Amino acid sequence: xxxxxxxMETRVLQMLAExxxxxxxxxxxxxxxxxxxxxxxxxxxxxxxDPLTPEQAAxxxxxxxxxxxxxxxxxxxxxxxxxAERGEGQTxxx
Numbered sequence: 184x185x186x187x188x189x190x191m192e193t194r195v196l197q198m199l200a201e202x203x204x205x206x207x208x209x210x211x212x213x214x215x216x217x218x219x220x221x222x223x224x225x226x227x228x229x230x231x232x233d234p235l236t237p238e239q240a241a242x243x244x245x246x247x248x249x250x251x252x253x254x255x256x257x258x259x260x261x262x263x264x265x266x267a268e269r270g271e272g273q274t275x276x277x
Contacts, residue, residue: 237259
C-alpha cells in the first residue's frame, strides 16, 4: 500500500482515515482515488430535483463501452427492483 501498488479498497481507506483522524475525502485524494477537482465538484453539488435514470448515471460516470453500460444498467435495475420488493421505495438517495 505504501509503495502505491495494488488497488485501494474503500474500507481500508476508511479505516486509515479513522486511525489518522482525517476526513475520508482527504484520504481518498491522497490515495489518488479522487482528484482535488473531483472532490470539490462533488462537494459543490446539491441534491438533484429528480432521480437519475440508470442511463443518465452511466453517462455521468463515463461508462461508454456498450457491454459495460448494459451491465451497469441491468445491475442498477436489479437493485431498484430488490428495494421495491423489500418496500424500501423505488429511488436511491441523491
